[in-house]
Amino acid sequence: MDLLTKTLLVCLALGLTTAAPAPSDDAAADAEKGVAERPDRCEGVEFDAITLDENGTTHFFKGDYVWKGYHGEAQLTSKVFRDMNGHVDAAFRMHHSDNPDLHDHVFFFQDDKVFIYDNHTLEDGYPKTIQEVFPGVPDHLDAAVECPKGECNTDFILFFKDHEVYFFDLSTKTVKNKTWTHLPVCTSVLRWLEHYYCFHGNNFTRFNPVSGLVEEGYPKDARNYFMKCPNFGHGGKYSVPKCSEVKLDAVTMDDAGKKYFFAGRVYMRLDTSRDGLHGFPIARSWKEVANGVDAVFSYTDKLYMIKDNQVYIYKGRAHYTLIEGYPKTLKEELGIEGSVDAAFVCPGQDSVFIIQGRNMLRIDLTATPRVVNEDFPLPLFELDAGFCGPNGINVFKGSHYYEYKSPMLFALSKMVPRPLDITPEMMGCEA
Ligand SMILES: *[C@@H]1O[C@H](CO)[C@@H](O)[C@H](O)[C@H]1NC(C)=O
Ligand SMILES: *[C@@H]1O[C@H](CO)[C@@H](O)[C@H](O)[C@H]1NC(C)=O
Ligand SMILES: *[C@@H]1O[C@H](CO)[C@@H](O)[C@H](O)[C@H]1NC(C)=O
Numbered sequence: 001m002d003l004l005t006k007t008l009l010v011c012l013a014l015g016l017t018t019a020a021p022a023p024s025d026d027a028a029a030d031a032e033k034g035v036a037e038r039p040d041r042c043e044g045v046e047f048d049a050i051t052l053d054e055n056g057t058t059h060f061f062k063g064d065y066v067w068k069g070y071h072g073e074a075q076l077t078s079k080v081f082r083d084m085n086g087h088v089d090a091a092f093r094m095h096h097s098d099n100p101d102l103h104d105h106v107f108f109f110q111d112d113k114v115f116i117y118d119n120h121t122l123e124d125g126y127p128k129t130i131q132e133v134f135p136g137v138p139d140h141l142d143a144a145v146e147c148p149k150g151e152c153n154t155d156f157i158l159f160f161k162d163h164e165v166y167f168f169d170l171s172t173k174t175v176k177n178k179t180w181t182h183l184p185v186c187t188s189v190l191r192w193l194e195h196y197y198c199f200h201g202n203n204f205t206r207f208n209p210v211s212g213l214v215e216e217g218y219p220k221d222a223r224n225y226f227m228k229c230p231n232f233g234h235g236g237k238y239s240v241p242k243c244s245e246v247k248l249d250a251v252t253m254d255d256a257g258k259k260y261f262f263a264g265r266v267y268m269r270l271d272t273s274r275d276g277l278h279g280f281p282i283a284r285s286w287k288e289v290a291n292g293v294d295a296v297f298s299y300t301d302k303l304y305m306i307k308d309n310q311v312y313i314y315k316g317r318a319h320y321t322l323i324e325g326y327p328k329t330l331k332e333e334l335g336i337e338g339s340v341d342a343a344f345v346c347p348g349q350d351s352v353f354i355i356q357g358r359n360m361l362r363i364d365l366t367a368t369p370r371v372v373n374e375d376f377p378l379p380l381f382e383l384d385a386g387f388c389g390p391n392g393i394n395v396f397k398g399s400h401y402y403e404y405k406s407p408m409l410f411a412l413s414k415m416v417p418r419p420l421d422i423t424p425e426m427m428g429c430e431a
């Protein structure tokens with residue numbers, strides 16, 4: 001299995017999935033309308049369009065129907081996006097627009113019309129013709145996808161029709177076309193976590209949005225990756241935990257404000273929640289601690305990961321590298337022994353708080369050698385994980401967490417504050 005395969009697999013397993021819709025009233029509506037039988041995507045559907053909505057839920061369209069998320073039955077599109085009747089040729093989410101009037105709006109294309117939705121509600125004045133909104137882009141499209149600057153040369157919307165690809169420049173509103181015969185004709189295109197997927201038949205192919213070149217190892221059957229179907233998938237060992245059964249190993253927030261959760265061999269980055277929350281194998285970013293961590297804290301631009309009596313220090317933002325000479329022992333690095341339950345540094349501070357059982361230690365990270373500067377007994381409970389942000393600390397115990405204004409108030413508190421539940425929005429767990 002290549003990395004992408006594993007990644008997608010874990011994504012599917014932990015993906016924030018939407019509850020299956022109740023089919024009954026739709027079924028009645030179908031019967032009334034005499035609509036063709038509701039399609040079953042596990043039989044192998046060629047989708048008309050695929051897009052995320054503003055909350056990161058993937059929507060798959062076929063004929064009059066839409067599926068929300070990776071499992072569940074299809075429902076009538078008009079029930080989910082009111083006033084969107086019939087088929088959808090193409091769809092995309094405008095995530096990178098500077099224009100707040102368009103940010104996170106979902107665009108649908110049907111014949112010669114474009115429909116723009118905000119929060120699943122059609123914007124006033126729509127539908128309009130494609131010519132009016134995207135001059136130079138043809139009618140009766142096959143697919144559309146956003147390609148922001150950084151991934152494309154500038155902010156483009158890519159429109160697909162047969163082997164022709166139209167690059168619509170959002171700032172100049174001009175269009176150029178290229179012919180990509182090396183890519184299959186895409187009936188839908190999805191941008192997901194910075195990758196581009198062309199769907200054709202029941203297969204999909206990953207491609208480069210600048211050159212159109214196809215990545216190795218494709219096509220693949222969409223049923224193994226983008227939906228849950230009996231007898232498909234790779235039988236991954238990860239499963240979506242129930243929120244009430246969540247147990248974290250570590251949480252941290254780096255100095256860029258990105259929050260990471262760690263549980264077992266999986267981690268999740270919370271700033272990607274607009275693409276849905278997805279678990280990834282820890283091995284993807286920090287291969288030396290692939291089996292899991294006990295505690296993680298961020299200090300300056302580094303991540304300190306603690307497993308058993310070893311400390312691993314990683315540098316970097318998008319791609320982490322283990323600093324030479326690491327891991328070192330807890331004794332060498334922090335001057336402590338034993339195992340660590342949780343650790344955090346507050347923003348702009350130079351002290352790390354280490355939780356070991358019912359003790360909280362403060363260690364000054366600017367001192368050499370490092371020594372325990374203060375030792376507080378914890379009157380209330382032991383922890384699984386904790387982090388410190390601008391509003392104080394959050395400490396996690398099983399499926400609950402507690403908020404305190406500061407590490408000191410946590411150490412000195414004699415009363416347990418109200419436990420807060422870990423929710424699907426926080427972690428992509430199941431309600
Ligand atoms: C998106 O999420 C927000 C906050 O959870 C919720 O209020 C809103 O209804 C959601 N929108 C859709 C279309 O699901
Ligand atoms: C989105 O729509 C839902 C239901 O129609 C509504 O409850 C919610 O307040 C709306 N959210 C925003 C941000 O307009
Ligand atoms: C652009 O598309 C038109 C058809 O719409 C086609 O005739 C022309 O060859 C295309 N140009 C390029 C550079 O592919």
Ligand SMILES: *[C@@H]1O[C@H](CO)[C@@H](O)[C@H](O)[C@H]1NC(C)=O
Binds near residue numbers: 219221
């Ligand atoms: C899907 O891809 C497989 C190879 O992975 C290929 O054998 C099959 O013919 C493709 N099916 C369609 C409908 O393109």
